[in-house]
Amino acid sequence: MRIAIIVFPGSNCDRDMMVAVESLTGRRPALIWHKQNNLNPIDLAIIPGGFSFGDYLRCGALAAHSPIMNALHDHAARGGAILGICNGFQILTESGMLPGFLARNQELKFICKQITLSVNGATSCALTASLDHKETLQIPIAHNEGNFFADSETLNSIESNGQVVLRYTSDKYATSTNPNGSLNNIAAICSLNGKILGMMPHPERAMGKGHESADGRKLLHSIFEAIIT
Template identity: 50%
Template sequence: MKFGIIVFPGSNCDRDVAYVTRDLLQQPTRMIWHEDSDLSDVDVVIVPGGFSYGDYLRCGAIARFSPAMRSVVDHANQGKFVLGICNGFQVLTEAKLLPGALVRNRDLHFICDRVPLRVERTDLPWTSHYQPSEVITLPIAHGEGSYYADADTLKSLTENQQILFRYCSADGITDAANNPNGSVQNIAGICNLQGNVLGMMPHPERAADPVLGSTDGIQLFQGLLAALDADIPAIRMG
């Protein structure tokens, strides 16, 4: 199993993700510069968080035109796995690999926090290591992380079970009081119709090392690897 992590000018979470895939999970990992279009040796592509191209115009708007992202679209269309985290989620919506858009947070403030999420679906590789309706805690750090989609898109996302994560309370309640950024329907992460492309604003890679006090995030990567029959080491707390 080989991971490829796209690196744009302004990426700042690429090394965090590489630490998880290469060091914690001991999987081959290649850093892919934004001008590189050859993804032929990669099984899973990760578009990391940060500020691609300085977030000029709007988040992810320039990154979608990079040679690497054109190849990511082809990679996804072949049914291969793609994960976009934070800015990476924004890039995936700009590239039309996922529906909807990420807009300014409800209170127009940058948010850096740890928040509870409810796992909405567990029959996909991404979430197969979680329990149905399990509440996990992951960090968020964004200024434009409020998910928006029109009524028809939301209806389609709901009917096709494409919503994988929702912001919630510690006991799983999804309401306005437990919505940190104003995302419609408390949406924190969605997948495409086929389930091979996932975009999420929270950072699973920042809750993957026991040293950080939480491994809620590494289960996302472990579920994917298990589904693809990769040999992965155990990550234990304590």
């Protein structure tokens, strides 16, 4: 399996993701600097979390125009898989590869905590097909701009096309239903073809062994499984 992690100035989850991928696949993914113009053939591109370009202008706006993005657009046009996490999700919306926008959290606070997610039973996401829709996942979030917004027409089409993949839901203490004000409790969406997934939670921080949860491992495993088959 050929996986590339795209690194921008200010990315800070690239190495955590590299360790997570290697622990699941036994193979170290390539780290690709954003100034590179092309990509060798890959099965999955991962855009990691962080603060690309210092979050200047809008989160992900400057990264969305980096040289590597042309290669990612080509990869997507060929039906290639892309996973964007947190800032990676923001870069995907800013580059137009995913609909909507990630606005400032409703409470105007950076939120860093474990949250509970439900898998949308109606999702058309090809990358998470093996996830159990009845189970919930415990994966942490860490963001200031994760408040998913889209106009009502876009939101309706996202919902009716099954593009919502994960939603924030109540945890066992029933305290963290919607941490940031996201419309329809949206935590992750996918592209129309189901191959581009953007999510605010950080699966690489829920890999078991010292982490509070191993559900991120479960989620990444389902993605890697989908790519092989």
